[in-house]
Amino acid sequence: MINKYPSLKGIYYSNPDCYEEELSNRLNNFSTRFSKLKIHPFNVKAKRRIKEKTYEIFYVPTAEIDLLKEQIFYNSKEISKQMTNLPSVANDQLFFNTLIFELQSTNDIEGIRSSKKEIGEAVDNVINKSLQEDKRFEGLVKQYLKLNNGRFNSINKVEEFREIWNELVGDEEKDEMPDGDLFRRAPEEIIDGDKTIHEGDENEKEIINDLQSLLEEMNGHYLPSIEKCFIAHYFYEYIHPFYDGNGRTGRFIACSYLARKLDILTAVSLSSTIAENKDYYYKPFMEMSNVYNHGDATFFITRMMNILLKGQQNILRRINEGLQLLKKAENIIEELNLPAQESEILFLLFQEYIFGSYAPKIPDEGLAKIIGITRYKLNKSLDNLKEQLLIETIKQNPMVHVLSKELRDKVAQLQ
Known part of the structure; x- marks a missing residue:
């Protein structure tokens, strides 16, 4: 002592x-x-x-x-x-x-x-x-x-x-x-x-x-x-x-x-x-x-x-809790059985939501750069995700999408 x-x-x-x-x-x-x-x-x-x-x-x-x-x-x-x-x-x-x-x-x-x-x-x-x-x-x-x-x-x-x-x-x-x-x-x-x-x-x-x-x-x-x-x-x-x-x-x-x-x-x-x-x-x-x-x-x-x-x-506590939630988010994505590109978009949006509750949201243009695809391909995947009520639009100029309320609520329930 x-x-x-x-x-x-x-x-x-x-x-x-x-x-x-x-x-x-x-x-x-x-x-x-x-x-x-x-x-x-x-x-x-x-x-x-x-x-x-x-x-x-x-x-x-x-x-x-x-x-x-x-x-x-x-x-x-x-x-x-x-x-x-x-x-x-x-x-x-x-x-x-x-x-x-x-x-x-x-x-x-x-x-x-x-x-x-x-x-x-x-x-x-x-x-x-x-x-x-x-x-x-x-x-x-x-x-x-x-x-x-x-x-x-x-x-x-x-x-x-x-x-x-x-x-x-x-x-x-x-x-x-x-x-x-x-x-x-x-x-x-x-x-x-x-x-x-x-x-x-x-x-x-x-x-x-x-x-x-x-x-x-x-x-x-x-x-x-x-x-x-x-x-x-x-x-x-x-x-x-x-x-x-x-x-x-x-x-x-x-x-x-x-x-x-x-x-x-x-x-x-x-x-x-x-x-x-x-x-x-x-x-x-x-x-x-x-x-x-x-x-x-x-x-x-x-x-x-x-x-x-x-x-x-x-x-260290925030990182550890975030990683645990991210692992559970991966399980949610896997259960949805989506095409690879749409799964990748959702995974990025889960990261954004779990680790950056007050941080600036990633515009669609930024998502396309991170994934390495054209805006045309990105927009097609975003439209599919919106149809399934998995994401929603929060801003038009520049265009920004986030997880739907249903998915956000799922994450909140996991905490």
Whole structure:
């Protein structure tokens, strides 16, 4: 059994006589890792940073962190293997569905109302290059879709943080545009109810200096990748470089980094898992800035790794449940005793339905390309399937077909 790592703040309040000794032990431990990132603790009662105190963020590589990291990398390999084994349509639909949940969640965390249907339409528009003027969330979708194509945001200059903000949320936050050369000029407080819980960097000069330090940490090689990612995530939110959009840009940057080290689905499920565990996520944020925590990120890293692990477990469960349903769908198709081409069309539509409930539907033109037949042959098969009430038309331009309600109900009964 692994001994739980107590927070320094917890030790200060539960056993104050041991606090200084424990702090010294952690700061001088041979295995302790320092980030080179420095913070001022926050005084909640005074509603201000304690500028007289400066702490370097550090963490202790505990046995729990080691085991969590091992499980995360193992799960990531398993997810990659399962994705490789999925049929192509199921693979794509699973990614799009995960992305839609992720984008709705990153909005929800910030109190921005959005529906899965609305985000699904934005994904469809971006994929089919039918972008709409002033259409919400298309900038957000474009940036996340780049990750699936292996196009990661490489951040080497402070100006690139502003570029990410522009591309990701600039269209949504026209009323909250930064008033400095790149970032906000005025102080910014984070308020929970009627209580100020955090204060970002005081001015643009501080923001730029801290973001430069963050760049050096992100691009340095003195910390392990996952731990570095989560420390960077905390520090970005600590800086709070914009008036709004900090949470969404911060989670996107973390997601982009994780996508380089792990599988894409693990990366693109960070916000949705955070949304399901908000209190679990925010508690270590608050603890990090406590004066008695002294910059110890061990608790924060452990919590973030647990969140990542929960997201992976959800993904593996969804894949497993989807594969079981797909196997049963194959039995349904076999019992229908259809011609091979019509069976193939139904199998594609079952994949779409099982793995992509909110994902964009495949137009008929896309079905023809996947199967490798002409539209004439496809239309003939579609007409036969419609006559048997196995599929139905949901859109005319472009033409889109889905499983009939009867078949959808059959799948629902199998769940």
